[in-house]
Amino acid sequence: MSGPGISVVICAYTEDRWEDILAAVSSVRAQSRPALETLLVVDHNQTLLDRLGKEYKEADDVRVLANAGPRGLSAGRNTGIAAARGEVVAFLDDDAVAERDWLRHFTEAYEDPRVLAVGGRTVPVWASGRRPDWFPEEFDWVVGCTYRGLPRGRVRVRNVLGGNASFRRSAFDAAGGFATGIGRDGDKRPLGCEETELCIRLSRARPDAVLLIDDRAVIHHRVPEVREHFRYFRTRAYAEGLSKALVARSVGAEKGLESERRYATRVLPAGVARGLRDALLARPGGAGRAGAIVAGVLTAAGGYVVGSVRARRGGTTFRVPAVEEAARE
Numbered sequence: 001m002s003g004p005g006i007s008v009v010i011c012a013y014t015e016d017r018w019e020d021i022l023a024a025v026s027s028v029r030a031q032s033r034p035a036l037e038t039l040l041v042v043d044h045n046q047t048l049l050d051r052l053g054k055e056y057k058e059a060d061d062v063r064v065l066a067n068a069g070p071r072g073l074s075a076g077r078n079t080g081i082a083a084a085r086g087e088v089v090a091f092l093d094d095d096a097v098a099e100r101d102w103l104r105h106f107t108e109a110y111e112d113p114r115v116l117a118v119g120g121r122t123v124p125v126w127a128s129g130r131r132p133d134w135f136p137e138e139f140d141w142v143v144g145c146t147y148r149g150l151p152r153g154r155v156r157v158r159n160v161l162g163g164n165a166s167f168r169r170s171a172f173d174a175a176g177g178f179a180t181g182i183g184r185d186g187d188k189r190p191l192g193c194e195e196t197e198l199c200i201r202l203s204r205a206r207p208d209a210v211l212l213i214d215d216r217a218v219i220h221h222r223v224p225e226v227r228e229h230f231r232y233f234r235t236r237a238y239a240e241g242l243s244k245a246l247v248a249r250s251v252g253a254e255k256g257l258e259s260e261r262r263y264a265t266r267v268l269p270a271g272v273a274r275g276l277r278d279a280l281l282a283r284p285g286g287a288g289r290a291g292a293i294v295a296g297v298l299t300a301a302g303g304y305v306v307g308s309v310r311a312r313r314g315g316t317t318f319r320v321p322a323v324e325e326a327a328r329e
């Protein structure tokens with residue numbers, strides 16, 4: 001088979017997502033461009049580790065591993081990278097399913113040797129069956145999905161989004177692994193941006209690197225009912241501000257907020273205008289969407305200020321391990 005071998009890493013942490021995890025693995029097994037292997041990395045949950053080990057005991061294409069590093073998504077991904085045999089390592093969320101040609105589109109992009117990372121498009125699957133009227137598409141990143149304002153097609157980007165992404169193994173050799181202490185940790189405050197920090201670090205280590213998003217590489221991400229409420233929206237926006245402060249501390253505010261400035265000055269004002277127009281036309285949710293955008297910006301800004309103060313005082317730390325360390329920690 002032509003093209004690089006691809007290892008798919010799925011990080012899991014709770015039995016509550018048991019059916020989702022099985023569905024994610026099944027979607028990888030159904031790919032038109034088969035994966036070399038699927039690595040299920042379990043984050044400090046012995047019960048889930050044992051259960052998945054039994055489920056895939058006879059599977060030649062699935063390996064179940066324990067997170068070898070500290071608790072959290074970043075260390076889990078690093079564990080998967082360290083164990084992967086493929087030239088390319090792809091990441092799929094444990095509550096998402098990939099469309100049949102997901103890996104095929106990734107593979108096509110890697111025909112260019114300069115390409116070191118490729119991301120795709122993540123579509124929300126709302127637990128209620130439909131998007132809440134008040135929830136703006138510009139904030140779909142709150143629920144881990146592709147948001148309005150991202151470029152369409154196959155285009156160069158500053159960073160890919162971690163739940164639907166792939167990297168050449170050589171990218172981690174050049175830049176190190178995902179920073180621990182910056183991303184998600186189970187059900188605790190929903191921090192993020194670990195993939196943003198990694199991609200900026202990669203571009204600095206390899207200035208010739210090309211990072212792409214191909215929106216034909218589609219996954220469908222389940223949004224549970226609890227995340228359809230404004231309370232979660234506000235919590236996630238605040239956590240994003242905290243995370244951006246950490247990224248800015250690591251790579252500098254100029255690079256760390258480069259894409260965010262365009263988003264805040266162009267995409268969001270246009271979203272507010274659309275919401276207000278819909279309100280004037282008596283369309284459902286228009287005023288709510290406009291208000292949610294304003295609230296989201298203010299909440300994220302508040303998180304950024306708090307995170308910046310903490311960083312200056314040394315109250316928040318993170319480290320960037322070489323991926324080989326994950327197998328030893």
